[in-house]
Amino acid sequence: MPEDVExxxxxxxxxxxxxxxxESESLKKSIRASLQTWEVGPDGLVIPQHAAxxxxxxxxxxxxxxxxxxxxxxxxxxxxxxxxxxxxGLDARHLLSWExxxxxxxxxxxxxxxxxxxxxxxxxxGTTYDVQRWHKKADHVLRAKGNASGRSRLWADLSAxxxxxxxxxxxxxxxxxxxGQSLRARVLVLELTFxxxxxxxxxxxxxxxxxxxxAHAMAGFVGWLAPRYEELRNxxxxxRRKLREEASRSGQHKRTPGIAxxxxxxxxxxxxxxxxxxxx
Numbered sequence: 001m002p003e004d005v006e007x008x009x010x011x012x013x014x015x016x017x018x019x020x021x022x023e024s025e026s027l028k029k030s031i032r033a034s035l036q037t038w039e040v041g042p043d044g045l046v047i048p049q050h051a052a053x054x055x056x057x058x059x060x061x062x063x064x065x066x067x068x069x070x071x072x073x074x075x076x077x078x079x080x081x082x083x084x085x086x087x088x089g090l091d092a093r094h095l096l097s098w099e100x101x102x103x104x105x106x107x108x109x110x111x112x113x114x115x116x117x118x119x120x121x122x123x124x125x126g127t128t129y130d131v132q133r134w135h136k137k138a139d140h141v142l143r144a145k146g147n148a149s150g151r152s153r154l155w156a157d158l159s160a161x162x163x164x165x166x167x168x169x170x171x172x173x174x175x176x177x178x179x180g181q182s183l184r185a186r187v188l189v190l191e192l193t194f195x196x197x198x199x200x201x202x203x204x205x206x207x208x209x210x211x212x213x214x215a216h217a218m219a220g221f222v223g224w225l226a227p228r229y230e231e232l233r234n235x236x237x238x239x240r241r242k243l244r245e246e247a248s249r250s251g252q253h254k255r256t257p258g259i260a261x262x263x264x265x266x267x268x269x270x271x272x273x274x275x276x277x278x279x280x
Contacts, residue, residue: 015089021223030216033208055266056169064170069192075173084209085218095120109166117168138178146186185253
């Protein structure tokens, strides 16, 4: 890696920081710690988030995840575990909120290429107009992700501004779901019900995150991925097609098998790095 490259990020983005990839036993310890996030809650809640975390580094998915559930049940704490695979400082105190402007959300989803981005606190309330405004914002951000498209805008001289399509994998949370069947087809909804989290295990995982174990696991994965990135990208269409066919069934939206296939591939590639012959 070149040592004469300097990157300057704002305060929020600077928390995305991967350490040097670990080796041997340190890497194994980090991978085991990452897998222990599965013990925090039900499989249907945590495994898709774990798979999405690693899949985000492989490609730019055309879907988002949305964790919905009652307040006070740990949604923010759980989602931050997975975001902390990209930096120990990305805890629940530093989550981007749905209260941010559309321009701010658009800028972050564009900047965080091949990373997981959490948008917290989707809880439409207030007047009818306020509720509509919340849903309009969610529709714009999540639909843009599903369509891999940015807003077309002009400078003052009427020349076209550069497009900023969303490049991060969005993990959204809170007490309500975005409206619209078409939009929901672009979002995998994960439900967190009352009293389903293992709080002691969550505390242990938060400690692992603070010790940078998750970021070390991600650094190891990226180190494994980098030299074979182009090869894997060439194989993805066929691998995705096969998994999509296996996941297809009648009565579901046509996009759903594609989301399942993507998450399956994300999990598969992560597990490949655990093979004895996999390079560190």
